[in-house]
Amino acid sequence: MKRSPIALLMILLTLLVAACGAPAAPSPTRPLVATTAPTAAAATTLNVFAAASLTDAFKVIAPAFEAAHPGVKIVYNFAGAQQLAAQINEGAPADVFASANKKQIDVVIASSKIISGTAQIFVRNRLVVITSKANPAGITSLKDLAKPGLKLIFEAKAVPAGQYSLDFLTKASKLPEYTAAYSPTVMANVVSYEDNVRSVLSKIALGEGDAGIVYTTDAATDVEHIGTITIPDELNVVAVYPIAPLVESKVPDLAKAFVAYVLSPEGQQVLVKYGFLLP
Amino acid sequence: MVWHRRPFPLTTLGLLLASLPMLAYLLFPLLAMILRINPSTLLTNLTNPEVGQAIWLSMVTTVCSTVLGLGLGTPLAYVLARRRFRGRSLLTTLIELPMVLPPSVAGIALLIAFGRRGLFGTWLNDAGISIAFTMLAVILAQTFVAAPFYIKTAIAGFAGVEREFEQAAMIDGATPAQVFAWITLPLAWPVLLGGLVMTWARALGEFGATILFAGNFPGRTQTMPLAIYLGFEQDIDLSLTLALILLGVSFLILWFVKAILQQQVTTP
Incomplete structure (x- = not known):
């Protein structure tokens, strides 16, 4: 029997149309x-x-x-x-x-x-600092975020959590125990500004970053791989x-x-x- | 031929009508993008440092990943084109995998392999080398996703070179290296160049693997596609500016490839 590519194409098209369901118009945007x-x-x-x-x-x-x-x-x-x-x-x-x-x-x-x-x-919701469970960088306090050579993963400024993180650093920098150098030193450790909170959580859980800032609710979803450091109320931005x-x-x-x-x-x-x- | 006896204009009309929907569908979104932005915002945004950084980073990283593809992909393509061995076709298929995988899969794979806790990443980390979140990660992500385009084309390129020319040179006393440099490479070159340009274009558009493996940091890992994606959330005009630049660059690349391939057909 001779092969007919056109016939094959027609069959494929028919199947495709049938599968898509003709009445539902595709909405590409x-x-x-x-x-x-x-x-x-x-x-x-x-x-x-x-x-x-x-x-x-x-x-x-x-x-x-x-x-x-x-x-x-x-x-x-x-x-x-x-x-x-x-x-x-x-x-x-x-x-x-x-x-x-x-x-x-x-x-x-x-x-x-x-x-x-x-x-x-x-x-x-409130913010919390997260580390991986193993926490190889030994981050135990908020001050530790300023340790040189850390890899911090934040959210981009356009993401609410990213803006809140910056607000937290600004507030902390005004306190004598953190000093004005705190915020710029911490920011110098940031290696990535992710586009959402969950991807910060995943990358910290994987151990790719040393610490990040997410909502307490996000940290609660992966207690198995995540350790947390509380941000005190006076510094915390309540979302x-x-x-x-x-x-x-x-x-x-x-x-x-x-x-x-x-x-x-x-x-x-x-x-x-x-x-x-x-x- | 049956075609010549058919009423010609009717067929042409039918074909034309059948072609229009797809043509319109492919072109309208691009047109919409061009119409949406006004030229003065385009010019203002071009001077935005973030746009400049993204363009510069994209250019540097894509050139690096293309050169990496050329340098390391050529020997591999040559072996696959010229040697026959068991598992060759399996190997070719495996190499082509990154072309069809969603780039996000590539990103996760790279993170699991070269990330700090990854399979090889742990050793690299012990040696003091950290790849994730660096410009190197961007280059590696692009190479992983884009190099197969070059390799696949180069295999075809090397396979297309007439063995007789090489054998003639051998008889005249040329060493294998000389044969490769003076006969094989020049003859396969137009095809290789076409593959390289496709690789570069693919690297330029790389997004998924980059954001997963290299993260997003302006000036370090934020390439044009990342800036477009994140710009969509804060400043759509900024996104449109970068998108139009990418559109223009990609168009020129494809045009360039076509010209090369055309030349290859006309000059025997």
């Missing part, structure tokens, strides 16, 4: 979120854009919320809050935005995608997490219901379990 239109039997999708540090707690909240709202499917997009804000402003289809700081939600408010005043603080429904949501009631659930005793209980502080 929005790869992060499922875009399948809800059909009669299918679930209604609620797109929640949440800061990376909320990953574990929000994954527990999803099934509980879905159980209370039959036919609803929550689709999360976890990333650095600054990245989510940029995505939303570029038109990504979000219904709820849970940010790790006020600044990034203000970015979205500025573009009128969230109504000013609808954002509510739902949890707080506030605001949440808000988006103006352009196609399911505004559901978006409001999700925000309400996160603020409800049930939602707050889950967040506390993952190390967050109540607002």
Whole structure:
């Protein structure tokens, strides 16, 4: 039998079209979120854009919320809050935005995608210094971060945790026990500014860096590989997490219901379990 | 040939219509990017030190990784093109793997191998050498992902050289080194150059392996693709400026490769 490449191509194309599902038009600019239109039997999708540090707690909240709202499917997009804000402003289809700081939600408010005043603080978080469990550099105090030759891994300044880390260093430098040289000396040890908190955590857990600064909630997810050094309250920057429904949501009631659930005793209980502080 | 008897314009029209969607799809995003930025912000951003640093770092590291690919890839490609041995095709496939792997896999692999606690990294660390988070890490990440493009092309290049020319030179008393330098290399050169340029272009676009293995530090490991990615989160105009530069550079490279290959076809 003679081979026909065209016939083969047609078969492949048919299979491809069948596999993609013809009605769902591909949406190349929005790869992060499922875009399948809800059909009669299918679930209604609620797109929640949440800061990376909320990953574990929000994954527990999803099934509980879905159980209370039959036919609803929550689709999360976890990333650095600054990245989510940029995505939303570029038109990504979000219904709820849970940010790790006020600044990034203000970015979205500025573009009128969230109504000013609808954002509510739902949890707080604090910073902690982490080392690998083995801690070969022998870092036991905050002052040790200024030891020469260390490899510190921070978040980029655009990431909320990165800004908070800088605030912590600035505050410490004003105290006589740390001296003004503290902040620049510590900064000289930084070898990388990562784009999110979780990648700092992974690189410290792998032992690639000597120390980093993450949220207490992140450190709590990997106690097996991570050691922590507390940053005292007077130096610690308490991060506030605001949440808000988006103006352009196609399911505004559901978006409001999700925000309400996160603020409800049930939602707050889950967040506390993952190390967050109540607002 | 059946083609000539078909009504020609109709076929052409059909083909044209069938080609348009893909053409439009491939070009529109690029066009959108060019239309989005206004020329004055482009010029302002070009003088931004972070943009300059990223361009400079990208140029230095990509040249290094391309030279590394050329120096270490050529002997390997030559062996694979000229010697027949058991496991040769397995080896060729393994070498091509980094081309199809997601770069993030390459980044993790490099970290696990050459990171401070990595398989070889532990020895290197004992010897006082630390690779991760340095410019060297950027170069290694690029080489790992991009060198296979050169090697693959170079194998084809060496295989395409007529053995008779080499044998004639041997008979005239040339040493193997002389044959390689004066016969094989000049004949394979256009193909090798094409492979090198592709490698350079791939290295220039390297992102995933770099951010995992080398991290992100302006002026040290923040290459253009990293600056574009992080810029997206704080200053989209900055990202667009760098993206347009990358677009322009990549276009020129591809154009250059085409010109070389064209020349190769016309000059026997």
